[in-house]
Amino acid sequence: MERSSYPSEIPIFEFPGGIHPQENKQLSNRSPIAKLPLAKELVINLKGQAGNRSIPCVAVGEQVLKGQLIAKSDGIFSSYQHAPTSGKIIAIEKRPIAHTSGLEDLCIVLSADGDERWVELSPAEDFTALCRKQILARIFESGIVGLGGASFPSHIKLQREDGIDTLIINAAECEPYISCDDRLLQDNTDEVLKGAQIISHLYKDLNIIVGIEDNKPSAIEALKAARTKLRMTFDIAVVPTKYPSGGEKQLIQLIAGKEVTHGKLPADLGLVMHNVATCFAIYEAIIQDKPITDRVVTLTGKACGKPGNYRIPIGTPIKHLLESTQTLKSQKLIMGGPMMGFEIQSINAGIVKATNCIIMADSNELKPEQTSLPCIRCGECMNACPASLLPQQLYWHAKADEFDKTEEYNLFDCIECGACAYVCPSDIPLVQFYRYAKSNIRNNRVEKIKADNARERHEARLDRIERVKLEKAEKHRKAAEARRKAAEASGQADAKKAAVAAALARVQAKKEANHEASNSHQADKTKEPKA
């Protein structure tokens, strides 16, 4: 692939490990971003972002306009969702979603009327007039999440203000096949850069660096031209093409030469990083008042009839994408890239905000699933790991279900980039082992919290039973005391004797009553009304 002859404007450092897989970006990055015909039905996954499920705020049968709010954030860790087009809500139900498990989850189903009528928008040409709070609120209400793939709610990432001095725009796009950020930088350069300016304005003024791999010469040219045109100041850090240079921690290491260590955030180093597509979405949200209703998706793969980059409404079913690109005989569908993506289980699932690429692969395109051979302890995985972990050690422990040991070997620093599995001569599905261990550890944590909760409730119950018992005893004792006092007051010297006599009389009366009851059937019936 063509490499940029353009040198980096700032010194570039290195990160450990990494691999050089076949790039295959030329399949899709030749033509400008296009549009596809609108799908008849959109399936909007309510858990389409990191965090909790959004809460629907429309009713079935309701007419909605494009950009109208249809689901709210849960208020803690979630994001807003908007109608991707105008039409009618026809269902809010469980539908297949784009997830490795192939499970169903709650979705809003929108039947498009094809008019694309927008809600009333109030564009704000001058974002500098808005204060930080207003911009953050608008970002939140526009449902903006990290569009690089993690879909972490952006307003949370932008919350921390103090100590931040540098904004890195992540344009590395290191994963093979994907070219949506590359194309967005070429076709919408000004908008992306204005988005970056808005983020910079949020922190008063930030030092902006665009991190980009050297396999995108046209995007670098476009950035340079736009910089002169917009009279902006920012540095272009051209990093050598090596997977996974686009990982947040890896790109920071490349540009800042500093490592985001275990348990730390980029913000601890004074950095904040946003993806190209996120900057574009922020521009649209603030300047044009448009929430996220669509995103640029790379449709590619050798089986794809019309590969390229398209602006696709959120919730468009994959089936529709196959039909409108005239893809007939795809063997395998991957959402995301070939390294970190996953196989699509149902073509009825809709795309989500995190969907940056769909690979429609033919039979000999991707590495076939091979039988794994035993680990020969070659250590290649260790050399390839960009996080400086010991993949082999993690593999042994995950295989033996020794999850605490995997945590000791910093399993949670693994970014699941797949470099280790790529270089493994025995074709061991290493990442799958790490995911297995991670999901088990997470589940165990949830179960532990539940167990602790159950223990607390059980103990509270035992305490309550004990307390009620004591209270009852106390009440009886007090009543007895009161009776005794009353008897004393009424002047009966031998109160005790009288009490004994009274008790005897009561017993006698009861005996007689019982005798009578046993003779009568009616009494039995009244005793057990439920029988």
Place this chain on the structure above:
Amino acid sequence: MDLITAIIVFAVLALIFGAVLGFAAVKFKVEGDPIVDQINDVLPQTQCGQCGYPGCKPYAEAIANGDEINKCPPGGEAGVKALADLLGREAIPLDEERGEEKPPRIAYIREDECIGCTKCIQACPVDAILGAPKLMHTVIVDECTGCDLCVEPCPVDCIDMLEVPQTISTWKWQQPELDINFKEVS
């Protein structure tokens, strides 16, 4: 002379150490039995009583006093392994007499059949059933441990134990199967 000096020195040392130990015993006194709490932490807190004890804590106490570690079906084999690791004992298979390991379940009251007798409420070890006399009862799903204790007291058999359906948030990755075929080297 030397002998007496030695005796005095040791006596004084003994007194000093005794005082330090005595002080430490009072100052750093540990409430309860820490090993019981550690065992209790490992137990699943279902409070189901399948072990033969009236709850997880009593069973933890029994284990600390030498009872077998394989009497907890909800904890399963993983639980036995965790207990074995904690106590330095050997992991033994689950005692089948106590029941078998089942997938997580929760109680469900068929509400239109409920007569409001409160018997299940009294049986629930974690207060996960809500209701009042002669009024409908229902299970607080998030608090139910699936212990089965409410099923038996119900006079109208309107409580079902249902398996918890898998959702996106409870879904787990499976361990990849490595079907490695070794050929005998002759």
